Amino acid sequence: MRVLSGQLLGAAWLAAVLLAACSPGPGATGSGAAGPDVSPATHDAVFLDRGDCAAGDRVGAYREVVCSDPGARARVVSRLYGLLPASPSPAPPAAARAGDRCPPTTDFLLTVTAARPQGYACMRNLTAPHPGDPGGGGGPRTIAGDCVYTSRKGRVKETPCDGSGPHAPQFRVVELARGRGSCPAGTALYVGVGGGPAGVGCARRL
Numbered sequence: 001m002r003v004l005s006g007q008l009l010g011a012a013w014l015a016a017v018l019l020a021a022c023s024p025g026p027g028a029t030g031s032g033a034a035g036p037d038v039s040p041a042t043h044d045a046v047f048l049d050r051g052d053c054a055a056g057d058r059v060g061a062y063r064e065v066v067c068s069d070p071g072a073r074a075r076v077v078s079r080l081y082g083l084l085p086a087s088p089s090p091a092p093p094a095a096a097r098a099g100d101r102c103p104p105t106t107d108f109l110l111t112v113t114a115a116r117p118q119g120y121a122c123m124r125n126l127t128a129p130h131p132g133d134p135g136g137g138g139g140p141r142t143i144a145g146d147c148v149y150t151s152r153k154g155r156v157k158e159t160p161c162d163g164s165g166p167h168a169p170q171f172r173v174v175e176l177a178r179g180r181g182s183c184p185a186g187t188a189l190y191v192g193v194g195g196g197p198a199g200v201g202c203a204r205r206l
């Protein structure tokens with residue numbers, strides 16, 4: 001995500017896991033290459049519909065499973081239909097912009113590219129940890145309670161507020177606002193938090 005400096009840019013996001021098709025059913029891979037052969041656990045018309053669960057492996061591949069499956073990792077909390085067009089740099093990529101439309105405490109985002117219908121699945125882990133929770137250090141959205149550190153000039157990234165991540169937190173987002181003028185006194189950093197009516201994160205130095 002970017003620090004606001006004259007324009008609103010940037011969003012917190014996790015790298016999207018690309019779901020690729022392979023015979024006989026849809027598969028998933030984090031690299032865009034063909035993933036393992038998998039098939040939906042049900043005969044639903046929508047692959048990874050809202051309320052469905054997914055199981056993942058060590059290489060970032062996901063498949064739909066029934067939520068009672070011992071390997072089930074996360075549940076779809078929202079399904080977004082249609083892939084967003086690519087944006088020229090330095091605008092956020094499509095996955096980041098899609099993540100802005102997920103529920104606030106979404107843990108990660110899956111991009112469904114080959115299964116029908118195409119779009120995005122906002123995922124919430126079935127058990128802790130929940131990086132999308134306030135201060136959790138991840139998730140596709142930046143919300144009040146999250147902490148960030150300066151990764152390079154003009155750009156900040158989320159990190160766990162409890163210091164358990166590789167980077168110590170430097171600022172905490174205390175409030176989301178429509179603009180910098182609406183941030184409370186003591187705000188030290190303005191953070192772009194993506195689309196929606198509240199586009200600015202008002203952060204205080206820790």
